[in-house]
Structure formats: structure tokens, C-alpha cells
Amino acid sequence: MALLSLVALASGGCWDRTEVNDLAIVNGVALDRAGPDSLELTIALAVPARITPPSSPGGGGAQLPPTTTRATQGRTVPDALSYMQEKLSRRLFWAHNAVILIGEDLAREGVSPVIEFFSRQREARLRTVIGVVPGRAKDVLAVVTPLQPITPTAIRDIQSFRTSVMTTVLDFAAALSAEGQEPIAARVQVVHSGAAEPGMLEAPQDGGNAGPMIQKDPPQPAVTGAALFKGDRLVGFLDDVETRGVLWLRNELQRATITVTLGDPRRRVSFYLVRAESTLTPRFHGDRVVMQVKVFTEGDLSENAAGVDASDPAVIRLLQQEVAESVAERIRRASEKVQKGFRTDVFGFGEAVRRADPRRWEELKHRWEQVFPEVELDLDIQAFIRRTGASDKPLGVKERGLLDAGDLREMLEGK
Incomplete structure (x- = not known):
């Protein structure tokens, strides 16, 4: 057995x-x-x-x-x-x-x-x-x-x-x-x-030289x-820009580059986002719902094509204000399109109301489709530039050609 x-x-x-x-x-x-x-x-x-590793023999030819x-x-x-x-x-x-x-x-x-x-x-x-x-x-x-x-x-x-x-x-x-x-x-x-x-050299035609x-x-x-x-x-x-505004409101944006033009289209700086946090806090004023949106973002200066002196703290503060305004503009553009155009709460404003005041939500949820388009935004955007890269000075610009805080402020006022 x-x-x-x-x-x-x-x-x-x-x-x-x-x-x-x-x-x-x-x-x-x-x-x-x-x-x-x-x-x-x-x-x-x-x-x-048909899945052939790149280093495998015979992998250099055309494959299905x-x-x-x-x-x-x-x-x-x-x-x-x-x-x-x-x-x-x-x-x-x-x-x-x-x-x-x-x-x-x-x-x-x-x-x-x-x-x-x-x-x-x-x-x-x-x-x-x-x-x-x-x-x-x-x-x-x-x-x-x-x-x-x-x-x-x-x-x-x-x-x-x-x-x-x-x-x-x-x-x-x-x-x-x-x-x-x-x-x-x-x-x-x-x-x-x-x-x-650019690819391989093209075969010569009519006796001419081979071209790319x-x-x-x-x-x-x-x-x-x-x-x-x-x-x-x-x-x-x-579109992409409007979607970026939605992601800010949903606290889902993790990577982004924000480019700000300083008056002249040729003068621009780019801000690479490394951290972002957004919060929604509803405030009630009678029948009005105001959504307080707080955004905290920090990142690095990834391009300085504006000729500004990034070693000057006053210049950095002005650039931070411009980045914050750019974020606010994207949020406003997205909210206008979504609230007034499509009238669908993909932001989660209603969910924010429900979490903050369940009793108020019980009163509003049956007519939220009418309330949502009228929700007002109170934006508080804070942007911080933590690093300016390997060099504070832009390449190709001599010291006397750098824009200081006064020059930058004058340029921004003329936008």
C-alpha cells in the first residue's frame, strides 16, 4: 500500500x-x-x-x-x-x-x-x-x-x-x-x-551626390x-492647458513645466515642478458657495532665457509671483470651461462640501447641478523657486546686461 x-x-x-x-x-x-x-x-x-530583445542575434532587421x-x-x-x-x-x-x-x-x-x-x-x-x-x-x-x-x-x-x-x-x-x-x-x-x-543617406539621383x-x-x-x-x-x-488646471484643482499634478513670458516673447523663464499640493475648502455665505483653493508648489528654475539675475532674491520673488499667476490663470480657464460650459463637477467641489459640512450637503445635493456652475473660486497660490541650476547667470549675457529687480518690475508692469 x-x-x-x-x-x-x-x-x-x-x-x-x-x-x-x-x-x-x-x-x-x-x-x-x-x-x-x-x-x-x-x-x-x-x-x-515577435518580442525580440534588442541585443539578440538577428534583431537588427525589420521585425513584425x-x-x-x-x-x-x-x-x-x-x-x-x-x-x-x-x-x-x-x-x-x-x-x-x-x-x-x-x-x-x-x-x-x-x-x-x-x-x-x-x-x-x-x-x-x-x-x-x-x-x-x-x-x-x-x-x-x-x-x-x-x-x-x-x-x-x-x-x-x-x-x-x-x-x-x-x-x-x-x-x-x-x-x-x-x-x-x-x-x-x-x-x-x-x-x-x-x-x-535624419535617416540614412539617400541614393544619388542623376549622377549627383548622395543626400540625407x-x-x-x-x-x-x-x-x-x-x-x-x-x-x-x-x-x-x-485641451492640454485646460486639463492642467483641472489637475491642479484635483490635487493630481505631480510633474509639470511652467513657462512664463516676461513682456517680450523672447524673454521667458521655465519652472520645473517638483512638488505640488492643492486643497479645497468650501465657505458658505447665505446661498453662495465659495471654494477656497490653496495651492502650494515648489520647483527649480530650468531655463533663464529672460536675462534676469537669478542670484538676486528680489528677482526670485518677482518670478515666483509670475509662476503663481500662471497657475491661477490655468485654474481660472479650466473652471470657466467646466463650470459654465460642461456643467459637470469633475473637480470634486461637491465632495469637498460633503466632507466639510455633511448637513449642508444634504440640503444642496439635490440641486447641485444648478449650484455647481455658480460656485466662486478664492485662489491662494504660493510658488517657490528652490534652486536656480548650476549657474545663477544666463549664458551669453554679460554682467552689465543682466536685468535686476527694478528692470523686471518695469517690464512686468508693461505687460
Whole structure:
């Protein structure tokens, strides 16, 4: 009996084991409206055989993309996925999905079914990022990026730098369920920079000398602003500058460069943000709601093309005031567009009211849609320049040509 038991143990295995070669690994998903009662599902699948390390032998030639796309249609996401699975010899595997892209038409109809599915899907991660595409989402998924050939991963990595909106499935689901805050997501597009890059030598023509062959910068996906929702329906988009103002108000901006022009467009300084904190504190004056916005930011002087003497503390104070005013202007621009234009509380003003005064929120929440556009902002922006770089003096400007605090003040007054 003991011998039989040993044989049984030795011959046993994991009965539900799944081999990697049996999986179709999903890297990205795009969803578009296909018809009145149907949607189109496009998925990017990893092709492991095409993923070649740069140092591997034979890796210098032209290679096929490391992902391939497949598309199908259905009435719902699960319906489309069932049709997709019928066409694949491997089981769809969702744990490595990096991004969910939603086309504009589908987003304007409502994304709750999409969020519902990916919130419940057993293998899907709640940290998967969401993007909204003006036009068709499948067009973005089909692009092959030069630096990161796996497009869904490239889109996720761009958002992870936190210079733009980064919304995950969990974030979106939480905003849908929360009182006093509406969902927001990244706007993702294919951009054509049109910039030319030097390449190999072009073959001579008509007996002439060989010249440089100019290669056009290939199209690539980019985060170009934000998509605003009211409930689960898309209501509009913001550009990059407006989105930056939203991020200040949401206390989500982690990296940024602020360039300030000092009168003459050729005289500018750049401020690289290394730390930022924002707080929202509601104040009530009768029926008026005033949102006190405090922003604290500090960073480094990364460019001094204005010819100012950065070793002068008075000059630094004036530059700090200009940086603070630039931040305030971005916040005002974003609030005007969002409050008066789209009338959707992606800032979380309602949530700030609820935290500060739950009883007052109970009175306001039923008419918050009318109150929100009239909320006034009281801005208190503090900016500090901590470091001026390796040199206080701008290159190419002699000592007598430097602008002191008096020169700078006069220049700013004439703006």
C-alpha cells in the first residue's frame, strides 16, 4: 500500500494548470459603436515569438509588430467576447491588459456597461487605465509606436508620468458611485507631428551626390487632454492647458513645466515642478458657495532665457509671483470651461462640501447641478523657486546686461 501511495503521488499533477502556449494574452482593448444595437470590440494580442530583445542575434532587421489585433461585433461586451473566443484557438487572458479605449460615439451613449463588465471580469485588473478617443478607438490600437512597440503599454506609460489625467477602472467606478464628483478620463489620439528625422543617406539621383534621406516622424498615440463625463455619459473634451488646471484643482499634478513670458516673447523663464499640493475648502455665505483653493508648489528654475539675475532674491520673488499667476490663470480657464460650459463637477467641489459640512450637503445635493456652475473660486497660490541650476547667470549675457529687480518690475508692469 505504501508503494502504491508513492506511485500515485509521483504521477499526480496540477489538474487545472494552464500553459502559456494555451493563452491569448490581451494587451489592450478598444470599443466603438458599430450600429444602433451593436458595438465593435477590438483587442490587441501579444505575439511572444515577435518580442525580440534588442541585443539578440538577428534583431537588427525589420521585425513584425509584437502585437496583432482582432475585431468582432456583438450587442454587449460579453456577447462580442464570446464571438471573439470562438475565432481563437487560445483562451483570452486578461491579467496583462494595459488600457481600455472607448470611442467617442459609444462614450456619449454611456459607459456603465463597459465599466461594469471590467469591474466583474475575474482576470481583469482594476488598475487598467481608461482612455476616450475622439473618433474610433480601434484606430489608436492599430498604431505601432517607435519607442514602445506595444501600443497599449505605451499609452499606459504616458499616463503614469502624471502630467495628464490617469483614470483606472477602479477610479471610474468609484466616481460613478460617489456623490459630488463626476468621472474624468484621458483623451487619447493619434498625433502626426510632421517632424522630420535624419535617416540614412539617400541614393544619388542623376549622377549627383548622395543626400540625407528625411524620415517623417511616424504617427503615435498621445494623451492630448481630458474627457469629461456627467454620470456615465461623455459631455466633452478639454485641451492640454485646460486639463492642467483641472489637475491642479484635483490635487493630481505631480510633474509639470511652467513657462512664463516676461513682456517680450523672447524673454521667458521655465519652472520645473517638483512638488505640488492643492486643497479645497468650501465657505458658505447665505446661498453662495465659495471654494477656497490653496495651492502650494515648489520647483527649480530650468531655463533663464529672460536675462534676469537669478542670484538676486528680489528677482526670485518677482518670478515666483509670475509662476503663481500662471497657475491661477490655468485654474481660472479650466473652471470657466467646466463650470459654465460642461456643467459637470469633475473637480470634486461637491465632495469637498460633503466632507466639510455633511448637513449642508444634504440640503444642496439635490440641486447641485444648478449650484455647481455658480460656485466662486478664492485662489491662494504660493510658488517657490528652490534652486536656480548650476549657474545663477544666463549664458551669453554679460554682467552689465543682466536685468535686476527694478528692470523686471518695469517690464512686468508693461505687460
